[in-house]
Amino acid sequence: MVQTTVMHRSFHLQLLPMKAAAQQVINVEVVEYTHGQQILYQQSLMSLGADTALPELCDEKDVTIAILEGCGNLTLNQESIPLEPGRFIFIPAQMPHTLQSYTSLVFLLCRSESHAGLQDTAWAITL
Numbered sequence: 001m002v003q004t005t006v007m008h009r010s011f012h013l014q015l016l017p018m019k020a021a022a023q024q025v026i027n028v029e030v031v032e033y034t035h036g037q038q039i040l041y042q043q044s045l046m047s048l049g050a051d052t053a054l055p056e057l058c059d060e061k062d063v064t065i066a067i068l069e070g071c072g073n074l075t076l077n078q079e080s081i082p083l084e085p086g087r088f089i090f091i092p093a094q095m096p097h098t099l100q101s102y103t104s105l106v107f108l109l110c111r112s113e114s115h116a117g118l119q120d121t122a123w124a125i126t127l
Contacts, residue, residue: 019104020049030108042111048072048101056098061111063091070105074098076122083107086127092120 020026026047033041042061048054048070065074065088072083076097081089083105091097093114114120 020047020052022049023052024049025052025054039111040113042109044109044111046107046109048099048105050101050103052101052105054099056096058094058096059091059111060093060114062093062114064110064112065089065091066108066110068106068108070101070103072099072101072103072105075100081124084126087124088127089122089124091122095120095122 028045029042030045031041031043032039039061065083067083067085067087067089069085070083074081074083074089074097076089076091076095081087083089083099083101
């Protein structure tokens with residue numbers, strides 16, 4: 001069964017109102033689902049300017065990244081993963097990683113609650 005929600009407000013999604021300049025990060029929240037004070041699920045559209053390096057990250061939630069445009073590199077478990085359009089990456093909660101953009105890089109970032117008992121292995125696919 002698919003749960004749907006009706007939004008009683010006008011909705012317009014312009015993917016990126018502006019391009020990130022070199023070494024700039026733009027984060028546009030698209031969806032956030034909460035239960036009380038706890039954030040269960042978030043989707044953000046992110047744009048990193050060319051030559052932007054994010055410091056090491058270690059999220060408490062599972063993260064899925066879908067690369068929409070540009071190129072860069074993700075370092076995960078000391079493994080280098082090229083970022084290019086069509087690449088999807090899953091990063092389990094608490095797994096340290098870094099991200100570097102070579103060109104302007106645009107991606108969809110989804111954060112969701114981690115579920116105990118599920119396999120906590122990172123993966124990457126390219127469509």
